[in-house]
Amino acid sequence: MTRTLGGLLDKVRRSLTEAGFADAGLETRILVEHFTGTERKDAITSPDQVIDDAKVNALEQALARRLAGEPVYRILGEREFYGLPLRLSSETLEPRPDTETLVELALPVARRFISQTGTCRILDLGTGTGAIALALLSMLPEAVALGVDISADALAMAKNNADMNGYGARFSTLKSDWTAEVEGKFHLIVSNPPYIPTSDLETLDRSVRVYDPRRALDGGQDGLTFYRLTAENGRRLLVDNGALAVEIGFSQKKDVVELFNQHGFELAESACDLGGRDRALLFVLAEAT
Ligand SMILES: C[S@@+](CC[C@H](N)C(=O)[O-])C[C@H]1O[C@@H](n2cnc3c(N)ncnc32)[C@H](O)[C@@H]1O
Numbered sequence: 001m002t003r004t005l006g007g008l009l010d011k012v013r014r015s016l017t018e019a020g021f022a023d024a025g026l027e028t029r030i031l032v033e034h035f036t037g038t039e040r041k042d043a044i045t046s047p048d049q050v051i052d053d054a055k056v057n058a059l060e061q062a063l064a065r066r067l068a069g070e071p072v073y074r075i076l077g078e079r080e081f082y083g084l085p086l087r088l089s090s091e092t093l094e095p096r097p098d099t100e101t102l103v104e105l106a107l108p109v110a111r112r113f114i115s116q117t118g119t120c121r122i123l124d125l126g127t128g129t130g131a132i133a134l135a136l137l138s139m140l141p142e143a144v145a146l147g148v149d150i151s152a153d154a155l156a157m158a159k160n161n162a163d164m165n166g167y168g169a170r171f172s173t174l175k176s177d178w179t180a181e182v183e184g185k186f187h188l189i190v191s192n193p194p195y196i197p198t199s200d201l202e203t204l205d206r207s208v209r210v211y212d213p214r215r216a217l218d219g220g221q222d223g224l225t226f227y228r229l230t231a232e233n234g235r236r237l238l239v240d241n242g243a244l245a246v247e248i249g250f251s252q253k254k255d256v257v258e259l260f261n262q263h264g265f266e267l268a269e270s271a272c273d274l275g276g277r278d279r280a281l282l283f284v285l286a287e288a289t
Helices: 004-016 026-034 040-045 053-067 072-076 097-117 132-138 152-165 198-203 225-237 253-262
Strands: 078-081 084-087 119-126 141-147 170-175 186-191 238-247 265-273 278-285
Touching: 004 026, 004 040, 004 053, 026 040, 026 053, 026 072, 026 278, 053 072, 072 078, 078 097, 084 132, 084 152, 097 119, 097 132, 097 186, 097 238, 097 265, 097 278, 119 132, 119 225, 119 238, 132 152, 132 170, 132 186, 141 152, 152 170, 186 225, 225 238, 225 253, 225 278, 253 265, 253 278
Parallel strands: 119 141, 119 186, 141 170, 186 238
Antiparallel strands: 078 084, 238 278, 265 278
């Protein structure tokens, strides 16, 4: 392999393009910049700079993994979410841009709690990398959050991400089978639960099916298991005028709304993702409306 930055960019782009990757240009930039430690401007200002052998080798290995189908952010071991760099592990879902819809939906209600009480206690069910809780903490200096997951590995990664981004003092973690071990009262529950019906898992794109943890995807027979649990336990875990925001699969709005209605919640607002699909729902306890 060539050792100049420009040569490496050409080589990686050609390999990915020939292999049929739709985003070959963008992925080339992400891989080359990450593994060579260069920035976008370097490709223009110093394409002839020579990259040392260790970095070239690391890039070669990364390219081989990408050509074998591994998603680009899994190879990097990190992904940005809501402007925060987050480390990934094999037991954490790669946070998706669609989930930022949930953060945006939850922020105004969290700000309302802060203006009323001076704080907002947030419970993030199925926290994974900590993405949702940490995004909210990044926007709300007065808030604190508890991230819950069944995976000890995910919780360790979430805590690491909190520390890395400077929110460790306001973020704690709890290992729990969903709400089973959670105690206390929160102003706001947020959750992007596993919501794929078990029988659909095999139909998912290989990049998801093989590389995202099954436990982060499998929502049980009808995909609604974790919404059911959240709806059943929501009142116990919320203050009287508390709110609850969940991400949903694009076809689940009707079912999820019905489920929460059965447990005394009313839909306050819903939001679509950038593709225009239903993606996040905000509920309040019925008496609070
Ligand atoms: C769809 S992922 C969401 C991860 C992260 N919140 C995000 O939005 O990127 C669902 C998360 O729920 C966790 N999970 C699955 N089953 C669980 C259970 N029974 N109790 C607690 N957490 C669970 C998974 O480990 C995973 O981290």
